[in-house]
Amino acid sequence: MQGFGSYVPDERGRLCYLPAAPLFPKLEDVWGQLQRATKAVEEFDRALAAFPIPDVVGKLFARLDAVHSSGAEGATTTFTDLLEYQSSLKRAKEPEDVREVAATAYAFDELSACDAASYVDAALLIHQRLFKGARDPMIAAGAGKLKVHPNGTYDPEATGATFFYTAPASTAQSMVMWDRFTAEDDERPELVRQALSHWLFEHIHPVPDGNGRVGRLLIPLALRRKGVLRHACAFVGEAVHLNKNVYVDALKDARRTGEFSPWVRVFCSMVAQSAASNLERLEKLGTIHLRWLAATKSVRSHSVVHRLVPWILTKPTFTVSDALVQLCGAVTFQAMNTAIKRLTDLGIVTQLDVGGRDRLFTAFEVIRLFEPVNLS
Ligand SMILES: Nc1ncnc2c1ncn2[C@@H]1O[C@H](COP(=O)(O)OP(=O)(O)OP(=O)(O)O)[C@@H](O)[C@H]1O
Ligand SMILES: [Mg+2]
Incomplete structure (x- = not known):
């Protein structure tokens, strides 16, 4: 077996990786995992389409994915932290971490609402959102731009024990190749293409930092853009968070061996794993919705309570101000307070702060579905 791609020395003699377009494995070598991933993600996609409340994917599942994808890279922000930060209180324990997680979720919202002109533009837009507010001015200045310095990772097999990704001088050209590869449309399975596209993106490592998070967010967006799924719901963040070593080893191994089927199988298992967990969450969310509808049935029909119920399901942590903004000032602060008090009395919501x-x-009930450990 031979390694894949080539190495080009930069001006300082560092050998930088120059990947070629990855090779599609034989279908029979990936068939089982591909079938399972396709089935799981299509099932989740169908369930989202049938769910009675719109945009549940952006409001909850993309936020969960942002938490996990960042968690895989060491961020400590939880789903609860993210929602508190996104309330009008903007509360944050680790402001820099939560800012980046929230920025990932905003980039998802933006690209879901309006596709970028190209995949390269989409990648740079996500990077821009992630780092434009960085505290370090050097990092903020590089937001939304391709790298200008070489980046590498520890690799005991490489000269100097560092594997250097694509050299800055070759990055723009490699990204044109990546864009074409990602956009190509033929009879071959799209999940396999996007698995290989992600491999290529990570080996170019086009931006100074955030390559893992940017690359993972592109997967659901590309699959929706290509019409494979109605929703951008093919997430891998959660599975990567749970199996980071397997993910990185599989990425690395395809380069070392030139054999792509193990990587594609790992990628498909991650898609399947995240989709199955998310489908379970969505089903439980549906049950909670029905229970809340039953609990509020006797409330007079024109009460604000009925407008709050579906809204809270996708915005489970909120302030009175948030609820007022959502209802566009159609109710007074006092009326909103009364409606929320009613929901508190019914046990649907709990007040977290006293006073103020x-x-x-x-x-x-909703938060619990999206946190790995049970909250009381
Ligand atoms: N040996 C490797 N070969 C190819 N890709 C790798 C390798 N090791 C890690 N990666 C990819 O690079 C990502 C990390 O790159 P980068 O630091 O730019 O992204 P990030 O999202 O900021 O992550 P981190 O917070 O860990 O720095 C990993 O999530 C993985 O996708
Ligand atoms: Mg990083």
Whole structure:
């Protein structure tokens, strides 16, 4: 077996990797995992389409993916932290971490609403969102731009024990190749193409930092853009977070051996794993919705409570101000307070803070579905 791609010395003699377009494995070598991933993600996609509340994928599942994808890279922000930060209180334990996680979620919202002109533009837009608010001015200045310095990772087999990704001088050209590869449309399975596209993106490592998070977010967006799925719901963040070593080893091994089927199988298992967990969450969310509808049935029909119920399901941590903004000032602060009090009495939401005009409320039942450990 031979390694894949070539190495080109930069001006300082460092050998930088120059990947070629990856090779599609034989279908029979990836068939089982590909079938399982396709089935799981299509099932989740169908369930999202049938769900009675719109945009649940952006409001909850893409946020969960942002938490996990960043968690895989060491961020400590939880789903609860993210929602608190995204409330009008903007509360944050680790401001830099949560800012980046929230930025990943905003980039998802933006690209879901309007596709970028090209995949390269989409990648740079995500990078821009992630780093434009960075505290370090050097990092902020590089937001939304291709790298200008070589980047590498520890690799005991490489000269100097560092594997250098594509040299800055070759990055723009390699990204044109990556864009073409990602956009190509033929009879071959798209999940396999996007697995290989992700491999290529990570080996070019086009931006100074955030390559893992940017690359993983492109997967659901590309599959939706290509019409494979109705929703951008083919996430891998959660599975990568749970199996980071397997993910990185499989990426690395394809380069070392030139054999892509193990990587594609790992990628498909991760898609399947995240989709199955998300489908289970969505089903439980549907049950909670029905329970809330039953619990509020006796509330008078024109009460604000009925407008709050579906909204809280996708925005389970909120303040009175957030609820007022959502209802576009159609109700007074007092009326909103009364409606939220009713939901508190019914056990649907719990007040988190005592005192203060703008108190934080949360629906623990929903939050619990998106946290790895049970909250009381
Ligand atoms: N040996 C390797 N070969 C190819 N790709 C790799 C290798 N090791 C890691 N990666 C990829 O690079 C990503 C990390 O790159 P980068 O630091 O730019 O992204 P990030 O999202 O900021 O992650 P981190 O917070 O760990 O720095 C990993 O998530 C993985 O996708
Ligand atoms: Mg990083």
